[in-house]
Amino acid sequence: MTTSSSLRHLFLALAISATSIAIAGDDPAHERHELMEGVRDAAKPVGAMLKGEKEFDADTLQKSLATFAKGSEKLGDLVPEGSEGGEAAPAIWEDPDGFAAAIQEWSDAISAAVDANPQSLDAAKPVVGPVFGACKNCHDSYRIEED
Numbered sequence: 791m792t793t794s795s796s797l798r799h800l801f802l803a804l805a806i807s808a809t810s811i812a813i814a815g816d817d818p819a820h821e822r823h824e825l826m827e828g829v830r831d832a833a834k835p836v837g838a839m840l841k842g843e844k845e846f847d848a849d850t851l852q853k854s855l856a857t858f859a860k861g862s863e864k865l866g867d868l869v870p871e872g873s874e875g876g877e878a879a880p881a882i883w884e885d886p887d888g889f890a891a892a893i894q895e896w897s898d899a900i901s902a903a904v905d906a907n908p909q910s911l912d913a914a915k916p917v918v919g920p921v922f923g924a925c926k927n928c929h930d931s932y933r934i935e936e937d
């Protein structure tokens with residue numbers, strides 16, 4: 791191997807590791823907050839439908855469920871050591887298995903609701919209820935609510 795080609799390899803390796811750092815994010819606590827704000831925005835129309843304040847719309851429900859599903863896939867990666875803070879409770883780092891189980895519970899409820907693909911409010915209530923129940927369960931243990 792010539793010197794110039796090994797330098798090229800070194801450069802490539804550095805470029806690749808810089809890219810993966812950028813993907814992982816420099817500020818997981820901030821990404822967590824943004825992710826949950828996206829989840830909250832997706833939850834709003836669904837909450838309004840469940841309360842009868844907004845007409846039931848199956849497409850809107852599925853869109854929100856898709857946002858939740860993406861969130862449930864990402865959340866576990868946004869709690870690396872050293873990213874404590876925000877509204878994230880210390881319990882996330884003290885009990886990582888419990889936190890992972892809370893994410894799984896949420897994810898299972900989301901999948902069940904996606905599969906059920908409800909076409910009416912009456913059909914939606916029993917499958918969407920557990921999705922919101924999982925939000926609350928997780929927050930009860932793993933989120934410190936700022937008032």
Ligand code: HEC
Nearest residue numbers: 822823826830833876877878892893896924925928932933
């Ligand atoms: C598995 C755990 C878990 C589930 C499930 C979950 N959340 Fe959260 N949520 C968190 C954590 C942790 C935070 C704090 C994030 C932070 O500030 O670092 C949070 C924060 C929030 C916030 C405040 C935004 C912020 O960070 O300031 C809102 C709003 C929210 N969640 C809404 C929801 C809704 C709505 C659902 C369900 C549709 C949901 N969450 C499901 C763990 C969860």
